[in-house]
Amino acid sequence: MIQITCKDAVLGYEDGIVAEGLNFIVEEGDYLCILGENGSGKSTLVKALLGLKSQKSGEITRHTKGIGYLPQQTIVQRDFPASVREIVRSGCLSGSGLRPFYTKEEKQRADETMQQLGIDHLAKRCYRDLSGGQQQRVLLARALCATKHLLLLDEPVTGLDPKAQLDLYEMIARLNKEGVTIIMVSHDVNAAVRYASHILHIGSRKQLFFGTVDEYRNSRVGQSFLAAGGLDDEQS
Amino acid sequence: MMSSLEKLVDYFVNYSFVRYAFVVGLLIALCSSLLGVTLVLKRFSFIGDGLSHVAFGAMAVAAVTGLTNRMAIVLPVTLLAAILLLRTGQNTKIKGDAAVAMISVGALAIGYMLMNVFPASSNISGDVCSTLFGSTSILTLRPLDVTLCVIMAVVVLAIFLLFYHKIFAVTFDESFAQASGIQANLYNFIIAVVTAMIIVLAMNLVGSLLISALIIFPALSAMRVFKSFKSVIICSAVISVVCAAAGIILSILFSTPVGSTIVTADIVVFFGFWAVSAITGGKRA
Numbered sequence: 001m002i003q004i005t006c007k008d009a010v011l012g013y014e015d016g017i018v019a020e021g022l023n024f025i026v027e028e029g030d031y032l033c034i035l036g037e038n039g040s041g042k043s044t045l046v047k048a049l050l051g052l053k054s055q056k057s058g059e060i061t062r063h064t065k066g067i068g069y070l071p072q073q074t075i076v077q078r079d080f081p082a083s084v085r086e087i088v089r090s091g092c093l094s095g096s097g098l099r100p101f102y103t104k105e106e107k108q109r110a111d112e113t114m115q116q117l118g119i120d121h122l123a124k125r126c127y128r129d130l131s132g133g134q135q136q137r138v139l140l141a142r143a144l145c146a147t148k149h150l151l152l153l154d155e156p157v158t159g160l161d162p163k164a165q166l167d168l169y170e171m172i173a174r175l176n177k178e179g180v181t182i183i184m185v186s187h188d189v190n191a192a193v194r195y196a197s198h199i200l201h202i203g204s205r206k207q208l209f210f211g212t213v214d215e216y217r218n219s220r221v222g223q224s225f226l227a228a229g230g231l232d233d234e235q236s
Numbered sequence: 237m238m239s240s241l242e243k244l245v246d247y248f249v250n251y252s253f254v255r256y257a258f259v260v261g262l263l264i265a266l267c268s269s270l271l272g273v274t275l276v277l278k279r280f281s282f283i284g285d286g287l288s289h290v291a292f293g294a295m296a297v298a299a300v301t302g303l304t305n306r307m308a309i310v311l312p313v314t315l316l317a318a319i320l321l322l323r324t325g326q327n328t329k330i331k332g333d334a335a336v337a338m339i340s341v342g343a344l345a346i347g348y349m350l351m352n353v354f355p356a357s358s359n360i361s362g363d364v365c366s367t368l369f370g371s372t373s374i375l376t377l378r379p380l381d382v383t384l385c386v387i388m389a390v391v392v393l394a395i396f397l398l399f400y401h402k403i404f405a406v407t408f409d410e411s412f413a414q415a416s417g418i419q420a421n422l423y424n425f426i427i428a429v430v431t432a433m434i435i436v437l438a439m440n441l442v443g444s445l446l447i448s449a450l451i452i453f454p455a456l457s458a459m460r461v462f463k464s465f466k467s468v469i470i471c472s473a474v475i476s477v478v479c480a481a482a483g484i485i486l487s488i489l490f491s492t493p494v495g496s497t498i499v500t501a502d503i504v505v506f507f508g509f510w511a512v513s514a515i516t517g518g519k520r521a
Contacts, residue, residue, distance in 0.1 A: 050414075050415045052411075052414055052415065066417070067415060069411070069412055069415035069416070070412075071409060071411040071415075074409070076277060076279065076407075077408065077409065079459075080277060080408055081277075081458075081459050081463060081464065081465060081468045082404070082408060082464060082465040083463060083464035083465070085464075086466065087408065089401075090404060090405045090408065090409075090412075090413075091416070093401060093405050093416060093418055094418070096401075098398075100397065100398045100399065100400065100401065101401070102401070124463075125463070126463035126464065129463070142412070146415075146416045152415075
């Protein structure tokens with residue numbers, strides 16, 4: 001089942017175009033990695049996919065109800081006094097309307113998700129006292145509370161040490177095997193070709209490639225980017 | 237000690253203005269502390285300061301035009317300023333802190349000039365001082381002021397309780413909240429409106445220069461020690477109410493200015509909590 005269609009989309013602000021000619025689809029169970037240098041319009045695309053920003057022309061259609069979003073960390077969050085449970089539960093807020101409390105099912109959903117990601121023992125801990133990797137798991141759990149169908153992760157491994165990066169990649173891959181569709185924005189090309197099923201590569205202002213990982217390895221843009229990104233790393 | 241307690245009870249029983257001051261003072265302290273946590277965490281600590289200066293300017297305009305009901309000007313003007321200031325977070329031509337500074341000193345200057353050019357009474361510096369530091373107004377409340385204050389406090393509390401989880405979500409992570417369909421802008425707007433209401437209320441208690449203290453000190457104290465949002469909120473409310481009560485009692489007993497006595501109590505508590513966190517937590521100073 002197709003979850004997102006993007007057809008001839010042009011993204012930009014009042015004073016200019018950020019990216020154009022975006023054509024891709026995301027199907028259920030896919031693991032799409034969006035690659036591109038800084039300033040290539042990745043974050044604008046993320047906003048458009050979330051429906052927070054409308055495209056200048058073309059079509060972006062979401063066929064699924066809700067996207068679980070894992071945004072980049074903000075400075076505010078680093079010293080935020082909140083328990084892990086409070087944060088994970090806040091993922092259930094979508095669709096709660098004006099109801100001022102969580103239902104029993106919502107609380108249970110939050111508890112189950114925390115178990116699924118192995119952070120249930122941290123439930124009462126303070127978010128700011130956790131390690132970077134643990135914090136990302138908490139935010140991942142929150143995103144999963146919003147929806148189990150489609151996760152959109154915006155550079156999730158930034159700032160993590162190598163071990164924590166690997167753990168997070170493995171966890172995301174596991175979720176994908178369990179049936180969660182993943183869209184990940186990244187500039188780690190090696191991890192992308194190792195874990196993803198599809199690649200969307202955006203160059204400066206336009207789409208350079210969309211297809212499966214195997215096609216990407218054989219394409220010119222993929223080969224040059226992989227060579228530049230250091231293939232040694234991947235083989236070791 | 238007994239004599240001062242008797243004195244206090246005597247005041248409380250015999251003078252209605254003391255009871256009024258207590259009711260209003262505690263309600264204001266409660267409301268301001270609730271929102272303080274959100275404002276501190278959203279890096280808006282100074283918004284209280286900026287808005288209170290705007291309220292001071294509006295108060296000056298009200299005094300000059302000789303309006304009997306000053307709230308009629310002060311509340312809408314402050315609301316407007318709050319909405320403008322919290323909006324600047326999104327499309328920033330002028331950065332948030334600069335906008336706050338600009339509006340704050342601008343309103344202060346214009347307010348003071350108006351009060352001097354069109355003096356409403358012969359004692360200008362007395363007027364200015366009591367507006368800035370709230371020296372006596374808490375003890376000269378009329379029953380109407382008290383009713384108004386109670387109503388506004390109830391509204392603030394109701395909004396806060398009703399939207400507690402959403403306010404948490406918007407404070408912690410605006411982009412996620414937005415992505416999951418929460419109208420982040422609407423809640424920012426609500427936060428702005430409630431902040432303005434609290435500022436206008438609190439001008440009676442501590443005056444416009446000291447309002448920030450009422451908003452940020454209890455929140456900062458609570459954040460030293462507690463580890464979940466709910467416990468921080470509850471703790472900061474308790475601190476704020478206790479400090480306000482202590483401040484009012486001490487100011488009556490020793491005839492010190494009410495506002496600065498309350499703020500001093502808040503400062504003492506802050507250092508107490510800071511010491512506790514330094515001893516128990518260790519790593520977080």
